[in-house]
Amino acid sequence: MMTKATTFDFYLPSELNASHPPERRGIRRDHVKMMVLDRITGNIRHDQFFQLSNYLKQGDLVVLNNSRTIPAILQAKLLRETKLIEENVEIRLARSRDEEVWDVLIVANEIKRGDILQFSSDLSAIVIEYTDSSPLRTIQFSKKGTELFNRIYALGEPIRYEYIHQPWALDYYQTVFASVPGSVEMPSAGRAFSWELLFNLQRNGIQLEFIQLHTGLSYLLDDELETSPTDNYEKYHLSETTVEKIDKTKASGGRVIAVGTTVVRALESAAMTGVLSGVTNLYINQSFPLKFVDGIITGFHEPKASHLDMLTAFLPQELLWNAYDEAIKNRYQWHEFGDMNLII
Known part of the structure; x- marks a missing residue:
């Protein structure tokens, strides 16, 4: 399997870097924009995240990462x-x-x-x-x-990168369901969820399950340093109950939707090794056969990020390129305080 990230490069206008949390832009956290991308056809729809249940169906299983961000x-x-x-x-x-x-x-x-x-x-x-x-x-x-x-x-104080122009309190770097301290950077795909949205999903017969993967430091302050994605070791934990729910969901025709690349990494590590708690350096790209995960909810990733390689395990790179081009044209916001992408 490849261990080196591919070069998925594109021009991202600086004004599309979300420098403020949605709540400080006058938007509820679950009212950020959502681009819905069809894995097979590449068809794109535009919506808001609080409408998520319209794109899922009864019996689907949404898996979230409840790792809590620490001030690193x-x-x-x-x-x-x-x-x-x-x-x-x-x-x-x-x-x-x-x-x-x-x-x-x-x-x-x-x-x-x-x-x-x-x-x-x-x-x-x-x-x-x-x-x-x-x-x-x-x-x-x-x-x-x-x-x-x-x-x-x-x-401590939270890690923030150059596109965040002012310090924000640690609470802005938490998901509403974060409970197990350990992530040095926010598992940001879960940020847009509100309790209201989570309850709405359950009312519509959509299952929820929580795992942990504690995110590591993604940038080592050296642009010339070339590291392989396999050098990134992260702790993860999921329960036997989670695996049972996944098996039952897939057996009954439901889909397993991972909230974030962290959840994909944890679930696929467990699927590949059978180890439910441990450390993973799993690198997922277009040649990786996904076993547990059928869809992903994620943010928009910066140029050359290895997370983009993971997305090519869900759909061909050409369709992903087209979608990102569409996201830029439609002024979607990037990074942890930005908008959302549902690939299903």
Whole structure:
């Protein structure tokens, strides 16, 4: 199977980068625009997301990621053998190894094994591992588990990229159903759901199920760094009940609709390996035979993003290109605060 991302490049006008949450643009979160794309024909319809139930049918199963976004940017003093090396160093959490050990991106000139990061009077970390081949460093915090998360929530701020021009509170980076802390970037495909919409789906006989995949750090602040999608390891968990529901849904002619690329990655990892909880580096592209997932609800992805490769597992690249061209012409908004795309 291919491990290198294809070059799906296009021009995205800067004004289509959603820099404000919909609620700050005067739109309810479930009233963003939705482009509905037919997997077979490439036919396109335009609607709003709160009308989602019109495109699903009784017996379909919608699978959502209830991972909760953590404020993954921290500031620290860098100490080496008790000597202050740098006063304000930015640390970006990338992925959790265990309850106290994380892979992180440290924005500093030089980092050595044994260096100390002092975040506050009661939280520090030591650099325990690094390799020259990766910009990520492994650190061990002085706290773990819930106690560590409490300090991270108190000290951190959400990751935001250059198209977000001002800081937004962490609540804007959460889905309404987020419950299990762990994602360093928002699993944004679920953001447009409101409780009202979720209840409406259920009233129409559409099933809901929740899994977790904790998203990792997608950008390592180096445009020249070429990483393979298979270098992206993320923790996931789904229950036996979820697998049973998927099997029953497909056996009865229903469709399994994944909310986001994270859900596709988690479900297809479990389908391929039989492992329901673990770490995945699964890379999905046009040659990947989807086993569990029949459709996807997702946002619009930036040029060259590996997420676009995943979408070609659902429909031919030419149809995807045409749809993205249509989205640009119709002024759809991109990224985590943007509009939605249903491929079914």
